[in-house]
Amino acid sequence: MTAADPRDPPPPAGLLRERGFRLYWSAHSISLIGDEITILAIPLAAVLLLDAGPAEMGRLTAVALLPSLLLSIPGGAWADRQANRRRAMVVSDLGRFAAVASVPAAYAMDALTMTHLYVTEFAVGALTVLFRVCNHHVYASVLASDRYVDGNALLSGSRSAAAVAGPGAGGGLVQVLTAPFALVLDAVTYLVSAVCLGRIRAEEAPPARHEGTGLTDAFRWVTAHRTPGLLIAGVATLSLFHTFLATLFVLYATDELGLSPGVLGLVFAVFGLGGLAGASLAPHVVRRIGLGPAVIAGCAGFSLPLPLVPLAGGPTPLVVTVLAAAQFASGCGVAVMDIAANSYLIAVIPATLRSRVMGVIQTSNFGVRPVGAVLAGTLGAALGLRPTMWIGTVGAVLSVLWLLPSGLRYVRDLPAAPASPAGAAAA
Template structure:
């Protein structure tokens, strides 16, 4: 009897007992698995049905990030001005309709690369708005002291989907053909919209009596991020790390094939082992932050993904390659959980959308630059040299938080607390300087 009581008490304390959070988690999880399937299925549609060239396939990948560069900053303002659940549901429905166009176009013999580019662009646009809204609504669904745990569970879904969705996608393409695999992804977006619909608690939005212009709202969001004593180093750190990650992810298969002479099967196993580090990172982020403090754990996460990336260029076979990827993913996912939680904790509710859009604009905006730049540099410094460059960028990402108050943080607490970060006094008056601070252009 005492065991049952303890089990029930533990369940009540668990985030899984929070219905709104559970539905948000289910929404993101189904959406992530579907997206993983599409990342494999859409290029295969282009290759098998349209005989696309490697350049066209690369362009298909790049187009998905184009919405971030075009509307990444305004997206945060629009998300704040609209009901966030409605934004997420609309984004899911738009992505589902876009994907449904692929099998329909194939069946009616009108499928073309321009149509696939449009579909990919719409998916990227929907993903941008969904993610900004999802990150902004989360702090309204869980208690402040559960943010790290909540983000850890969401990142765990991301890591598991990175491992499982390519395998599921490959099996679906094999059994159903690529167009039907795309159709299955459309169903996952519909499922995601259903779960968002079941989130009952609306996100409170503090709308001013007089609405500012779009430009002024964007400027206010950038002033907050670039003027905040924690946001600024977090953004610089995350942007450098994302640039390095883009280089590695774009060239990891090429490196494993040309430098290590690994077979496709061995490469698949090595990358699966690497992604396993992300699973571990998402699981241990919250316990480590609670045990050693948020700041120390955050700094250690940077050391981990830097060390992992430094192992890659000296890899001699599948074991060292997989080990480097494992350590890099371990650090990256601990970093993601804590960085997102810190940003959510110190941001007022009426600025969450803009804060998240500024981070998305900067960090996702450098992905095409890293992927393309890394590819161009291979001919100049070679694959190992490019991987050393990525490791160097990761090492540089350690500096912005090092020279801030982040290493001293103990816990993540609410933005309007007397001391915004336990053990470290942060004067919120410095979060809004007199003049706007120059940001990414």
């Protein structure tokens, strides 16, 4: 065992001593626990209480993601012009609290319907778009650029810890309280997040000054810079086909594999354990093989275990073991990919274009998911659940092909300076 090199950077946990980042991290972490409960509770409410089938599950997922397709780019243009994006994030949290709290309220009054769930998911999706296009500005305001990887590692660790605690707690809460009342905890977490964000005191990048909408500036920047452009295409492809699995996974696991909500929650939780492992390893992986290769390795690690999902079958212990193995390996891979890719994109995008380019990224990443959800529901009803899961699996595995010619394999460190906005027009 060798002594630590004094030149090594301080451990990521040291960032929590910085007040601005600590509040940002706290807001992020507490709301993630509720989000994980929602991911399980709303689909289970649709399946167990309202007898939703594949088509309804496809529409439910689609309406939640449709705002990402419609609103991310105009939302990013709006956010770039604002001086206080943090305030918009607080408003988003308060709105999501009201939307999520409406579900248990409607159930208590015996008025819960699929239409109510569709409207709730759309409202939460729209407010989440607002939150996300402002988020990277606030992140950059509370953290020095040379700590982006470490900060993202902590955030990914929180996401993974929530993925461990949330589904297990959600599965138990669904069984004890029924699915709608499990959402009460999620609603409260949005209030706590709003309080934490409201206490941050950090100077954000000044608003962009430009004529017109400025929407084309973001597209020109993405198309002019090959490496981030192909990264965005790869992530979009992975999101599209992974949605095939995510849309029907609850229905597939409960109807075809016979898993109970509690066991299903535990399977979801294993994904979080893999994410915790990936978040812990990511800074070391980045320093060992480089930032870009870490993105590629993480993408491969996320997608290659997915064929185990449609392969699952047989006795329940075997099914749970196979699904858990897929979840753990994929969770580890996606954590490494997210940490490296987010750090690279925050560093390489100019501050004056940050929200607009992030709007393009959100559209490509989350905006394709409604398409995947509707296709999954349609194909699930026409072909059956398992064949549809195979379609999503094969597409997800092939998504890594976008990254191989992108130039990411040559990116060792964070860019010293953002890629020039002028390059979008001149390159």
